[in-house]
Amino acid sequence: MPTTNGGPEVSTTSLSGLGRLRLARPPRWHGMAETLIKILALSAIAAVILIFVFVAKEALPLFYSAVIHKEVTLRQMWLAQQWPGYDAPDHIWQPVSEIPKYGVWPLVVGTIKVSFIAMLVGAPLGIGAALWVSQFARPRVREIVKPVVELLAGIPSVVLGFFALMVMATWMQDAFGLESRLNSLVAGVALSFAIIPVIFTISEEAFGAVPRSYVEASVALGAARWQTVVRVLLPAASPGIAAGVALGLGRAVGETMIVLMASGNAAILSGSLTESVRTLAATIAAELAEVVFGGAHYTVLFYLGTLLFISTFVVNSAGDWIIARMKRRLGMSS
Amino acid sequence: MPMSTTGDAKMKMEVRDLQVYYGSKRALAPVSIDLPEKNVTALIGPSGCGKSTFLRSLNRMNELIPSCRVMGDVRLDGDAIYGPGIDPVVVRRRIGMVFQRSNPFPKSIFENVAYGLRIGGIKDRGEIAGRVEKALRQSALWDEVKDRLADNALGLSGGQQQRLCIARALAVEPEVLLMDEPASALDPIATAHIEELIDELASTYTVVIVTHNMQQAARVSDWTAFFYMGDLVEFDRTNSIFTKPTQAKTEDYITGRFG
Amino acid sequence: MSQVVAFPTPPPGGPPALSQGAQGQARGAESPFVRQVRNRLGDLALAISTGSAMALVLLILFVVIGDVIIHGSARFSLRFITSAPEQGMTAGGIFPALFGTVAMVVLMTLAVVPVGVATAIYLHEYAPAGSPVTRAVRIAVNNLAGVPSIVFGLFGLGFFIQFVGAGMDRIFMGGQKVFGQPALLWAALTMAILTMPVVIVATEEALRSVPRELREASLALGATKFQTVFRVVVPQGLPGILTGTILAISRGAGEVAPILFTGVAYFLPRLPATLHDQFMHLGNHVYVLSTQSPDVDATKPLLYATVLVLLILTFVLNLSAVVVRSRMRKRFAGAGH
Numbered sequence: 001m002p003t004t005n006g007g008p009e010v011s012t013t014s015l016s017g018l019g020r021l022r023l024a025r026p027p028r029w030h031g032m033a034e035t036l037i038k039i040l041a042l043s044a045i046a047a048v049i050l051i052f053v054f055v056a057k058e059a060l061p062l063f064y065s066a067v068i069h070k071e072v073t074l075r076q077m078w079l080a081q082q083w084p085g086y087d088a089p090d091h092i093w094q095p096v097s098e099i100p101k102y103g104v105w106p107l108v109v110g111t112i113k114v115s116f117i118a119m120l121v122g123a124p125l126g127i128g129a130a131l132w133v134s135q136f137a138r139p140r141v142r143e144i145v146k147p148v149v150e151l152l153a154g155i156p157s158v159v160l161g162f163f164a165l166m167v168m169a170t171w172m173q174d175a176f177g178l179e180s181r182l183n184s185l186v187a188g189v190a191l192s193f194a195i196i197p198v199i200f201t202i203s204e205e206a207f208g209a210v211p212r213s214y215v216e217a218s219v220a221l222g223a224a225r226w227q228t229v230v231r232v233l234l235p236a237a238s239p240g241i242a243a244g245v246a247l248g249l250g251r252a253v254g255e256t257m258i259v260l261m262a263s264g265n266a267a268i269l270s271g272s273l274t275e276s277v278r279t280l281a282a283t284i285a286a287e288l289a290e291v292v293f294g295g296a297h298y299t300v301l302f303y304l305g306t307l308l309f310i311s312t313f314v315v316n317s318a319g320d321w322i323i324a325r326m327k328r329r330l331g332m333s334s
Numbered sequence: 335m336p337m338s339t340t341g342d343a344k345m346k347m348e349v350r351d352l353q354v355y356y357g358s359k360r361a362l363a364p365v366s367i368d369l370p371e372k373n374v375t376a377l378i379g380p381s382g383c384g385k386s387t388f389l390r391s392l393n394r395m396n397e398l399i400p401s402c403r404v405m406g407d408v409r410l411d412g413d414a415i416y417g418p419g420i421d422p423v424v425v426r427r428r429i430g431m432v433f434q435r436s437n438p439f440p441k442s443i444f445e446n447v448a449y450g451l452r453i454g455g456i457k458d459r460g461e462i463a464g465r466v467e468k469a470l471r472q473s474a475l476w477d478e479v480k481d482r483l484a485d486n487a488l489g490l491s492g493g494q495q496q497r498l499c500i501a502r503a504l505a506v507e508p509e510v511l512l513m514d515e516p517a518s519a520l521d522p523i524a525t526a527h528i529e530e531l532i533d534e535l536a537s538t539y540t541v542v543i544v545t546h547n548m549q550q551a552a553r554v555s556d557w558t559a560f561f562y563m564g565d566l567v568e569f570d571r572t573n574s575i576f577t578k579p580t581q582a583k584t585e586d587y588i589t590g591r592f593g
Numbered sequence: 594m595s596q597v598v599a600f601p602t603p604p605p606g607g608p609p610a611l612s613q614g615a616q617g618q619a620r621g622a623e624s625p626f627v628r629q630v631r632n633r634l635g636d637l638a639l640a641i642s643t644g645s646a647m648a649l650v651l652l653i654l655f656v657v658i659g660d661v662i663i664h665g666s667a668r669f670s671l672r673f674i675t676s677a678p679e680q681g682m683t684a685g686g687i688f689p690a691l692f693g694t695v696a697m698v699v700l701m702t703l704a705v706v707p708v709g710v711a712t713a714i715y716l717h718e719y720a721p722a723g724s725p726v727t728r729a730v731r732i733a734v735n736n737l738a739g740v741p742s743i744v745f746g747l748f749g750l751g752f753f754i755q756f757v758g759a760g761m762d763r764i765f766m767g768g769q770k771v772f773g774q775p776a777l778l779w780a781a782l783t784m785a786i787l788t789m790p791v792v793i794v795a796t797e798e799a800l801r802s803v804p805r806e807l808r809e810a811s812l813a814l815g816a817t818k819f820q821t822v823f824r825v826v827v828p829q830g831l832p833g834i835l836t837g838t839i840l841a842i843s844r845g846a847g848e849v850a851p852i853l854f855t856g857v858a859y860f861l862p863r864l865p866a867t868l869h870d871q872f873m874h875l876g877n878h879v880y881v882l883s884t885q886s887p888d889v890d891a892t893k894p895l896l897y898a899t900v901l902v903l904l905i906l907t908f909v910l911n912l913s914a915v916v917v918r919s920r921m922r923k924r925f926a927g928a929g930h
Contacts, residue, residue, distance in 0.1 A: 256743040285743050305744045
């Protein structure tokens, strides 16, 4: 037999809702707050998706618009073109000139060069330092060193670019007798400063996550420390290290300010590491100020931006895939 | 056929054909049982027999698990607690729960006990203070904490924390108190305190307690239900179950042939 | 129950030497002495190589910071922080840039914290647990964290300024160009989107760290999900949320690329007074002064001092995040279970 206790807050179902204490239902504004949360969250999610969609959308006219094609086409961007006044077909990036030229390869190669140098310097330093902390540092030392390295992570990239431009470039030119003061070497080394903390932090965690039993087993078999590190620790931590390296690479490819300030910003296509370069990100930063909204240059810059985030997406996903494979091979659950 | 041999006592809760599935796995076969008011009913059985699942079905805590499906009918004073229009919040105010591992909030002792009152909309400071004291007295903790109500609850010992959780549950004055192995994480002295408490609480509340400790069930309860592999095997007065069980399985479990 | 180990038969020259130890080779392999030397050398090489890596990393940090401090402290003073630049950036202070940076960061925080925290709460507490939509959202958020900062600048320009801003001008301003150009508002919103993953991830981690038992206890007392989230879960996760917020602020103060075209200017005669004004910014100031200054030597002292101010700002923020994080760990380390 359903019973009700009367009063305005009573539930309309058969269960008498208030209990002995006649406690109230939650106030109505709770429901409104929950709705607000959902709205905010969905807008944020929409914004995230919107970024990818919008940037790509602004690059689309490059594919179909006849107006744009009068100035530049995809073929012209990716294949060597014969420009008046040059001996042979070449890849040239010179959008602001009487005859705009949009050869992309100098930018792509520039990006690859700078990232390569950054990884070449940054990965060994980051992994090596992490290994030192994991193997040789006492706990108290570790507690000091880790936040200190994180300080390095906290330096804004514009400051690193400033340091490279003001100090490192001159020093390197003096030390190595380089022709151009600002070049991919300077930019790459400065870029490595930015990615060392990333690789360090993740590698250090990876080393710490290796089960003690693995290490103890190796030591119990009489292995020397270096043998344990090389044969047991490094392989076991390799998924984590790979993750750190992938993250660092993604950061290197997309970094703007350091390269903008230290690479010389000359879109030269060459194999030399000591010449000035221009990267994709720096190009966008340097040229976006002067473009006509909706014009060919504008569209090409958005195209470059799309290239950038596709490549970081690919690097991150490849990193995830490699890590999953490594984990499987090592027999760990991911 | 509901398991009930209690012609005289009033039934606080009636369960008919309760089944619980986790995904496609059936954890509780159709169970029908009546729980007498202001008595202590113990649920015993080996691990995985479904006694905790059954307990959590009584206050709709099972539905927190996404893959869980509950079928059947559970009634409190004749009112169904499962149903499309019925708010689990309301159910849980009338049926309280104490967990196996004490889980006080990282707040002060006072705020822990007052939590249920505050979310129930009680604002009057005097009323809250009065009810907090009443609950702490009921759970035999008042004398030990009355001078340090503002201290963090996590600073209490294990046994005190569990009594705090009991006080917290009692503060909203439920009618039924469900206890899921409340003393299993406690030392013998603390356990004895809890058992004394259950005895006192039975005069005001209907208590259902899950325990893996048969001696505890024998000490504390008026009625005992034996579960095995998701089935309710036998339900009778505690004296009868432990001295002359009617089912062979029950006897095997009680005499320790398996556990 | 042990099995008898079959020992290799000793070589004809007599029994094997007892000093072979755990690495006992059966016959004829390298002598234990060579092995010991190899191991010692190997260990030494390991120590030296990793130690020098660590030393180099620390060296880099100290050289960069040291250089800035040494050259920047000459001009660094209270006056520097509170006065405006004079004489073509060769004298005076950088107060407008500091003001602009702070103003933008404050706006950014007002935008990103409620939205980011709400999104994390939604994802963790309300969204259906294993659904592909939730997983897709998490993937999108994680990828957003990896997007190059200049791409946000592209978005800010193309979407906020040219689309939203121009639209606002058409509708509200009768075609007059007010919002359809670089502005404090658009820069702040662009930075808010850039730092959102930081807040979301930190908040989700904080929510995840709250044990299930506490939620269960709250729900068993008759609380609704909303009450549980806001009375129990969020208060306990607050330190983590705070850490994420501070890190986002630090990132926002230091990034330059996204705001290059969305609101920042090199020199303005007045401080920004409305949302549609442009503003000066410490990082941008450093960038422009380093690369486009007509007289590098004359502006160098001001430049270094500006860098010093920027560094101090970001370091103070990062330090507070670290302090909050370690205080949080201590608070819950000594507690109960």
